[in-house]
Amino acid sequence: MKSTSTWNDTLSIGIPLLDLQHKQLIDQMDRLLEAIVVKKETQELKSILSFLNMYVNNHFSYEQSCMELHKCPVACQNQAAHARFLKILQEVNQKIDQKESLNLISVRIKKELLDWFVSHIKSIDIRLTPCVKK
Structure with missing residues (x-):
């Protein structure tokens, strides 16, 4: 069972490396949700989460440095959003470590991570594009 990807071209901000990173992060969140749906072992969920955590930290750090370098007016707002x-x-x-309900965890991943991230790209990250193009 392969779910469709959440990523689509409307999420592109026109900065190739950031677009690639955003796509990777969204794909990993999709993969995590899929692993929960098909009831993969906790170890596999932890493996996906571990990669996601490493990748998101690298991405946020790089994106923040771009915002600061290009004096993007939403840099502080972006940093706070990333922390959240x-x-x-x-x-x-x-919650996965504590073996809490995977159904509840998946709802949270979908709403507070994946949907939030899509919204964040469209509302905050897109505002970096004109700063870079100057």
């Missing part, structure tokens, strides 16, 4: 995302990702990790 990382906190939720950590809570999801803990």
Whole structure:
């Protein structure tokens, strides 16, 4: 059972490396949700989460440095949003460790990580594009 990807071209901000990173992150969140739906072992969920955590930290750090370098007016707002995302990702990790309901965890991943991330790209990250193009 292969689910469709959440990524689509409307999420492209026109900065190739950031678009690639965004696609990778969305694909990993899709993969995590899929693993929960098909009831993969906890170890596989932890493996996906571990990669997601590493990748998201690298991405957020790179994106933030771009915003600061190009004097993007939403750099501070972006940093705060990233901190909130990382906190939720950590809570999801803990809930999986504590063997809490995967159905509840998947709802949280979908709503507070994946849907939030899509919205964040469209509302915050897109505002970096004109700063870079100057």
